[in-house]
Amino acid sequence: MKIYTIKDIAQKAGVSVTTVSRVLNHRPDVNKATREKVEKVMAECHFVGNANARGLKQVDGDLVAIIIRGHQNPFLNALTEAILQRTKDINAAFITEYIDEKADEFQTALRLLHEKRVTGFIFVGSRPDERTQAISSLEMPMVFTTVNAAHTQLTHAASVSIDDRAMAREAAGILLSRGHRKIAVFGASRTDGDNLSQRYKGVKDAFHDAGLTFDESRYVETRFSLKGAYDCAREFFAKKGDTTAVFAMSDTVAMGVIRALQDIGKRVPDDVSVFGFDGTETGKYFIPRLSTVEQPVAELAEQSVLVLTDMLEHQASPRHVVVEATLRLRESVK
Amino acid sequence: MKIYTIKDIAQKAGVSVTTVSRVLNHRPDVNKATREKVEKVMAECHFVGNANARGLKQVDGDLVAIIIRGHQNPFLNALTEAILQRTKDINAAFITEYIDEKADEFQTALRLLHEKRVTGFIFVGSRPDERTQAISSLEMPMVFTTVNAAHTQLTHAASVSIDDRAMAREAAGILLSRGHRKIAVFGASRTDGDNLSQRYKGVKDAFHDAGLTFDESRYVETRFSLKGAYDCAREFFAKKGDTTAVFAMSDTVAMGVIRALQDIGKRVPDDVSVFGFDGTETGKYFIPRLSTVEQPVAELAEQSVLVLTDMLEHQASPRHVVVEATLRLRESVK
DNA sequence: CTGAAAGCGCTTACAG
DNA sequence: CTGAAAGCGCTTACAG
Numbered sequence: 001m002k003i004y005t006i007k008d009i010a011q012k013a014g015v016s017v018t019t020v021s022r023v024l025n026h027r028p029d030v031n032k033a034t035r036e037k038v039e040k041v042m043a044e045c046h047f048v049g050n051a052n053a054r055g056l057k058q059v060d061g062d063l064v065a066i067i068i069r070g071h072q073n074p075f076l077n078a079l080t081e082a083i084l085q086r087t088k089d090i091n092a093a094f095i096t097e098y099i100d101e102k103a104d105e106f107q108t109a110l111r112l113l114h115e116k117r118v119t120g121f122i123f124v125g126s127r128p129d130e131r132t133q134a135i136s137s138l139e140m141p142m143v144f145t146t147v148n149a150a151h152t153q154l155t156h157a158a159s160v161s162i163d164d165r166a167m168a169r170e171a172a173g174i175l176l177s178r179g180h181r182k183i184a185v186f187g188a189s190r191t192d193g194d195n196l197s198q199r200y201k202g203v204k205d206a207f208h209d210a211g212l213t214f215d216e217s218r219y220v221e222t223r224f225s226l227k228g229a230y231d232c233a234r235e236f237f238a239k240k241g242d243t244t245a246v247f248a249m250s251d252t253v254a255m256g257v258i259r260a261l262q263d264i265g266k267r268v269p270d271d272v273s274v275f276g277f278d279g280t281e282t283g284k285y286f287i288p289r290l291s292t293v294e295q296p297v298a299e300l301a302e303q304s305v306l307v308l309t310d311m312l313e314h315q316a317s318p319r320h321v322v323v324e325a326t327l328r329l330r331e332s333v334k
Numbered sequence: 335m336k337i338y339t340i341k342d343i344a345q346k347a348g349v350s351v352t353t354v355s356r357v358l359n360h361r362p363d364v365n366k367a368t369r370e371k372v373e374k375v376m377a378e379c380h381f382v383g384n385a386n387a388r389g390l391k392q393v394d395g396d397l398v399a400i401i402i403r404g405h406q407n408p409f410l411n412a413l414t415e416a417i418l419q420r421t422k423d424i425n426a427a428f429i430t431e432y433i434d435e436k437a438d439e440f441q442t443a444l445r446l447l448h449e450k451r452v453t454g455f456i457f458v459g460s461r462p463d464e465r466t467q468a469i470s471s472l473e474m475p476m477v478f479t480t481v482n483a484a485h486t487q488l489t490h491a492a493s494v495s496i497d498d499r500a501m502a503r504e505a506a507g508i509l510l511s512r513g514h515r516k517i518a519v520f521g522a523s524r525t526d527g528d529n530l531s532q533r534y535k536g537v538k539d540a541f542h543d544a545g546l547t548f549d550e551s552r553y554v555e556t557r558f559s560l561k562g563a564y565d566c567a568r569e570f571f572a573k574k575g576d577t578t579a580v581f582a583m584s585d586t587v588a589m590g591v592i593r594a595l596q597d598i599g600k601r602v603p604d605d606v607s608v609f610g611f612d613g614t615e616t617g618k619y620f621i622p623r624l625s626t627v628e629q630p631v632a633e634l635a636e637q638s639v640l641v642l643t644d645m646l647e648h649q650a651s652p653r654h655v656v657v658e659a660t661l662r663l664r665e666s667v668k
Numbered sequence: 669c670t671g672a673a674a675g676c677g678c679t680t681a682c683a684g
Numbered sequence: 685c686t687g688a689a690a691g692c693g694c695t696t697a698c699a700g
Contacts, residue, residue, distance in 0.1 A: 048448030
């Protein structure tokens with residue numbers, strides 16, 4: 001199958017490449033008859049412009065890279081899809097780049113900046129840490145989704161997130177109000193200021209509210225996968241079998257924990273209550289249905305795109321938007 | 335942050351752009367001292383070549399587009415990640431393109447062909463239908479993963495898949511051998527030859543093996559989502575409450591069905607047995623654990639890359655590889 | 669081992 | 685409304 005260039009089309013249509021380019025870009029200043037002739041030839045040839053050539057020139061228009069940490073996180077996948085949805089009627093091109101859990105987003109961003117002349121970034125599921133500081137040197141519009149970057153040194157970074165700390169406090173508060181005292185927290189290594197550390201603080205807040213102190217020996221770090229959580233839970237409950245409630249920092253972790261509890265003969269929620277986080281679709285259908293902090297995916301997505309385009313198109317300053325999350329009390333908590 | 339071009343680097347290093355290009359491409363014919371000087375400057379400037387400019391020239395090397403149907407399918411996500419894994423040490427570049435469930439993969443392929451000068455395709459989770467026939471006109475190496483394209487008219491298409499029909503037959507056979515007769519099948523609209531129709535045929539084979547006939551009124555079409563399957567199951571069991579087993583054409587569907595059964599007071603597997611398909615991670619941790627046909631993700635991925643690179647590099651003819659799937663009997667079937 | 673020059677397929681002032 | 689020409693940032697024969 002021959003690949004036609006703009007030159008081929010011009011020749012077939014008997015016009016200049018300039019004119020073809022104009023038709024291709026829907027410029028108004030083309031004679032109707034000429035336009036139609038060119039369009040006909042393009043259609044016949046299944047012509048599609050070469051993105052490399054166009055990108056090489058590209059002085060116009062913004063190009064936003066959406067950088068997603070991990071392929072397998074259902075919550076981030078849903079969020080990414082929602083962002084892409086909001087992207088349709090925006091006057092900018094978007095590309096998605098999935099990176100490894102352990103990959104360096106600064107390197108990735110830098111590469112995309114050079115390779116593709118990216119003009120803005122959306123980081124999905126990223127955590128501001130040392131590497132992320134380096135990103136700031138990029139000095140271009142960027143938004144972190146799901147994590148609050150207000151208190152970082154990232155001068156060009158906006159963020160859209162829920163109030164992780166307040167929600168965790170609420171969730172843990174419910175556990176406490178129902179009489180649970182031996183509460184375990186399943187999280188992951190956190191750096192100061194990221195959303196996991198916020199959630200951890202929220203749990204401590206709840207204990208404080210109740211005039212109690214969180215027993216740090218019931219804090220567990222796990223990978224955010226079913227298997228990771230399952231294995232951790234088996235190990236943890238072998239030692240701390242008197243635990244009556246678990247606050248898991250993601251739904252995936254919650255499900256792994258519940259499965260483990262089931263396997264050691266503990267019923268959820270009768271013997272142990274489990275709280276999840278994120279509000280994934282699977283959690284709604286799990287048995288038992290997960291109690292969780294539901295992140296508003298659509299709004300997170302919408303605000304992210306909005307904040308970024310404001311920076312891109314109107315040179316707005318970076319904002320830090322906090323959207324409302326919802327506590328879902330379902331079957332996994334008694 | 336300034337974006338440096340090869341010209342800037344050349345100037346700073348006091349050499350020609352040709353030489354910088356050579357260093358950039360790790361060509362051997364550069365003086366060691368020169369190379370080091372250039373590399374030093376490149377490092378200082380965080381230089382990364384412009385992919386558009388390189389791609390514009392690109393006479394060398396293959397570019398493979400991996401086209402994935404849907405963002406949210408856990409099985410396809412796992413498969414994609416496995417393919418990407420196999421991709422590291424291949425002498426070709428790979429890009430991933432997620433398309434909508436309803437999107438036209440021919441248009442997508444065509445666009446990528448022109449836009450990016452793609453030289454080969456891997457279609458993940460695609461189904462050969464009318465549109466797919468059009469793809470054949472692309473006349474370039476392509477492989478369909480998870481669906482057997484041996485009996486299609488796709489002359490340039492290879493495929494890597496399991497034997498869907500045989501596996502469905504085995505699974506349904508187990509249901510029958512355990513005394514189930516009122517078996518429902520939850521699938522989706524299929525076209526002749528796709529993997530869903532194969533699975534359907536497999537179920538019929540199993541009934542035939544047992545000297546029985548599948549009761550078509552127990553065949554249900556559903557979206558392949560938890561909600562879709564859930565709603566379908568609620569509706570179906572309201573009418574066909576005597577059904578004692580379900581063969582679901584994906585794990586996701588199976589989980590939706592199980593949740594629905596739970597909600598109408600039927601226990602799985604005591605009242606109703608449920609078989610899934612794919613062998614997802616979630617299915618392993620679901621309560622009850624899913625009995626399923628486990629597709630060998632790693633092998634599917636490896637063979638797909640292998641078959642494609644054979645076509646790309648050695649002009650091999652398209653092969654149709656069938657890999658071994660595994661029946662997993664777990665808790666959801668009694 | 670190194671460089672000048674042509675060209676990849678577009679877009680965009682500029683001129684008409 | 686239309687076209688000739690320059691140029692985007694690279695790569696690659698070709699010449700030395």
